[in-house]
Amino acid sequence: MKVSGFTFIRNAIKFDYPVVEAIKSILPVCDDFVVAVGNSDDSTLDLIQGIDKQKIRIIETVWDDSKTMKKGGKVFALETDKAFKEIGMDSDWAFYIQGDEVIHEKYLGNIYSSMKNWKDDKMIDGLLFNYLHFYGSYNYIGVSPKWYGHEIRIIKNNKTIYSFRDAQGFRKCENEKLKVKPVDAYVYHYGWVKEPGTMMKKAINANSFYQEKNFLKRVKSKDTNGNKEFDYSSIDSLSLFTETHPKVMEERIRRKNWNFEHDISFNRLSLRYRGKIFIKKYLGINTYYENYRLI
Numbered sequence: 001m002k003v004s005g006f007t008f009i010r011n012a013i014k015f016d017y018p019v020v021e022a023i024k025s026i027l028p029v030c031d032d033f034v035v036a037v038g039n040s041d042d043s044t045l046d047l048i049q050g051i052d053k054q055k056i057r058i059i060e061t062v063w064d065d066s067k068t069m070k071k072g073g074k075v076f077a078l079e080t081d082k083a084f085k086e087i088g089m090d091s092d093w094a095f096y097i098q099g100d101e102v103i104h105e106k107y108l109g110n111i112y113s114s115m116k117n118w119k120d121d122k123m124i125d126g127l128l129f130n131y132l133h134f135y136g137s138y139n140y141i142g143v144s145p146k147w148y149g150h151e152i153r154i155i156k157n158n159k160t161i162y163s164f165r166d167a168q169g170f171r172k173c174e175n176e177k178l179k180v181k182p183v184d185a186y187v188y189h190y191g192w193v194k195e196p197g198t199m200m201k202k203a204i205n206a207n208s209f210y211q212e213k214n215f216l217k218r219v220k221s222k223d224t225n226g227n228k229e230f231d232y233s234s235i236d237s238l239s240l241f242t243e244t245h246p247k248v249m250e251e252r253i254r255r256k257n258w259n260f261e262h263d264i265s266f267n268r269l270s271l272r273y274r275g276k277i278f279i280k281k282y283l284g285i286n287t288y289y290e291n292y293r294l295i
Contacts, residue, residue, distance in 0.1 A: 001119055004091040004157070005030035008079035008167075009099045010038030010063060012047055015202040016194050019044075019099035021248040023051055026095055026103050029112050030055065036083040038063045059086055073166025073209045080163035091157045092119050098167070100191035101153075104246040107185035114183040115154065125161065125178035126170065127154040128292060129185055135192045136232040136260035138245060138253050142192075144237040144269055152180055152292055153187060166209070169291040180292045188246060195258050196229035203230055232260050237267040 005026050012019045023033060033056045037045050048058055061082055069075040080096070087094050093115050097103070103111070111127075118124045128150050133142040152169050155161050161172040170178055194202060200221055221228045245253060 001093070001116055002031050002091045003029055003093045003095055003115060004087040005033035005095045005097065006035070006080075006083040006087060007033075007097050007099060008036040008038065008061075008076070008083050009044060009048065010079075011040045011042055011205075012044040012099060013042040014040070015205060016198045017099040018102060018190055018249065018252055020047060020051055021102050021246070021252060022097045022099055023048075023056070024248045025105070025246055026097055026108075027052060027055060028105075029108050029115075030095055031091070032057065034059065034083045034086045036061045036079050036086075038079060057086070059083065070209045071211065075209065076167035077163035077165060080167045084161075084163070085159070087157060089157065093154055094157050095154050096170075097153065100189060102188045102190065102246050102249055104186065104188060104244075105248075110184045111154070114181065118181055123179055124181055124295060125156055125158065125172060126152045126180045126292075127183045128180040128294065129153045129183060129187045131187050131189055132241070133189045133192065134241065135235060135238060136262060137258075138190075138193060138249075138256065139241055140238040140260070140262055141241050142235070142237070143239045143267075146236070148289070150182075150290075150292075151187070152178055154183070164291060171291070177291065177293045179295045181295055188249075190249075194230075196232065197227055199230035199232075200228045233262075235262065237269055238262045238264060240264065 005023070007019070007023065009017065009019045023035070027033065035048050035056055035058050037048055037058055037060055039062050045060070048056065059082065061079060064075055064078065069078065084094060114127055118127070131147070131149055131151065133147040134140065135142045155170055155178065158172065161170050161178065164171045172178060203219055219230060219234060221231060
């Protein structure tokens, strides 16, 4: 069985993406790895070149920054597809990881076993992962329904599969949802854990790809000595994280230089989200968005 990893990245240093940790976290189960490094304003290319020259193959890309491709984050899917297309046909599986996602080493055995189990099953297109979304600091995770709970991160090396919408998941052929098996593993998503000033810059940059109206008002930016900072207090519901983080994240966590605390007794959910929870719990009807077909 051959497994190829793949990802895309741009301006990893400028916006403090843990992409090195992301790649290193799945390298042990990958035979090789394709990274599409976009035209950056920093030393992202040097950063990726310093990880593992034997396993990693870099393709340099130029992002399409036109309004058409920025709308809805389409360019993220395009860059994902560029990396996927570079995976050789001798690979059985393609393991996708985004620049702010990390896999705990304790799950690698389960992941590898699942790939072996379903490698030759032509009915299965991919493997579905659980998610933990960290917010504000490494001590809290989001627990409201607005955080997606599952997504596909391993796919068969079938070139009819493509990245969907803004690269959150995948589809194949003509908009067909992938048939997937769940894997007993979590993706640790650190996209909302950064120094508040850097988080604000990253959020503004990300919003340029979605063009949400009243964005700054929604995130409640605040001025500190003339610098806009992200106000992490604008959150509905969090839970304390009491387990361990992946080993590859330990040094980054030690370098954390800001403070964020949240009183979980003040958690609140909107009427919309409370309704979703009630309908699923008591009526057995799932109103959550699912970009896959669970087999």
